[in-house]
Amino acid sequence: VAGLGAAPKMSIYSASKHAVIGLTKSAAIEYAKKGIRVNAVCPAVIDTDMFRRAYQADPRKAEFAAAMHPVGRVGKVEEIASAVLYLCSDGAAFTTGHCLTVDGGATAI
Template sequence: MREQGGMLAGKVMMITGASSGIGAAAARVGAQQGAALVLMARRTQRLGLLAEELRDKGAEVSCVQGDVTDAGDVVRAVDSAVRRYGGLHAAFNNAGVVTEPALLHETDEAQFDTVLDVNFRGVWLCMKHQIKAMIASGVGGAIVNNSSVAGLRATSAGPSYVAAKHAVLGLTKSAAAQYAGHGIRVNALATGLTRSEMSEGVFARDPGAEERMRRRNPQARVAEPEEVAQAAAWLCSDLASFVTGATLAVDGGAGAW
């Protein structure tokens, strides 16, 4: 159900990696909070089913099938927001990929390229075109990039993933400083262990991983994707108007240890 006067009311919000997990949860939270949504993901069928679910609840939703590493796809998504809704006010750059961890000297070059392309270059490419649209509108906007606790320290996810997520935080801070004068805020989430397709894939490959990760977390649990999505929605809203260049840990206290 769409909330009247929700914290994203009147805003147009783009979400990448929206077909499942944190991205789909962000779409649901964004719709509840009154945003018009532009959803982007590679899996057309799943994206369409999510859009249908949200429209049935009164949300305004459009979908763009695409890959964040493809400049043409990203441009189509941003242009869709501008053409259909008149502008772009918020973006949650959430699309990501994880591969089976390997020691640095044993990492396959193609695997390294995939992890960096999706998790880092994809964020840069989305920001590049989102920021252009926000500057053109003259009213600014807010961007949230989904990094990870792996952006703050080394984790078992492996060197490629850790490097990519660290890079996202650097990109976030640089953009926040460069575009504050345009009224554009740029922040990041350092997301901890969250229930998603990616985490379930890790647990399937390593049955003991979930228990080990729980023990490293003061709350000793796995987050639900909606918990991360709520944090992203807040940072995209005017309630976070004096927050930019920040990294918000949504990790159950893992970073405190």
Template sequence: MNTIFNNKVAIVTGGSFGIGRATAIAFARQGASVVIADCVEDLNRETLQQIEADGGKATFIKCDVSKASDIEAMIDKTISMYGRLDFAFNNAGIEGVAATTQQCTQENWERTLAVNLTGVWLCMKHELSHMLQQGSGAIVNCASVAGLVGFPSLPAYVASKHGVIGLTKTAALEYAKWGIRVNAVCPGVIKTPMIDRFTGNNKQAEQQFVDMEPVGRMGEPAEVAAAVIWLCSDAASFVTGVALPVDGGWISQ
């Protein structure tokens, strides 16, 4: 286990599966104590078990990021347990229901934005309070390539991820002189349960996504996690307000 984050504390929302799980494990492998926050508790607690098997420290806290009370309680418990908060990966998100702008229901619109955008804002609101007291911290928000370009039939998801990038840039400017950096990662097609739901595990549908990737494959959650770790590290000390594509070249086409 490396120790660049020794004695540091990280929160990962949506940490039970996919990119969140990979990032929680990556933080722990760098020596951080990790809070795995998710509205869905993996019954086998695989994220927590893997971190502990590697000799790391982690805690699971159930949290629905669309609820301010859940977020406040989660962060208060983090501070109570660990005494500080150094890093946050605001990753929790949903894809919503595929539909054109005209066919998108208000229910789908409101739920998708509540989790993907309002949830990120609420997390940052409470994370920043503690980071300001410390005079340091790094936040990474999970946007998407859908935050950089449009995608038909995903109006709520695309709007939410564009919003995450705008929120990230605004917060980065607001807190740049307070020792707090705020960035975003923009994953392309990553092999996660979300992609499995989107494609229905249909091999032809999966291949269509692969064919659109210049590198000729889907990304792995660990590849996004590596970008998050770098953005939180001192190696990225002069990087803030960035929306970093981790997309195999998708938006360069």
């Protein structure tokens, strides 16, 4: 979700994520008439191996990561996979240039 707003002390990371969103929208327009859909999934903190390695040394950081989501927890890999499957499905046939936020409400704050 760093591409959807500001990420203090992470300006380069945030800029790269903003670039992904811009690329997604531009590519979607460029390829729409060819029947190619281009979308992005914008997750917040997800419980991955990388997350565990980064936060296992300091449980307070993991608690902080969970607290930044209004749902009170970090996301699950399966929840991101479900979003990707939807965007790849016929149910999303009229969806292109969209950045699907899967963030437990973090960007709603």
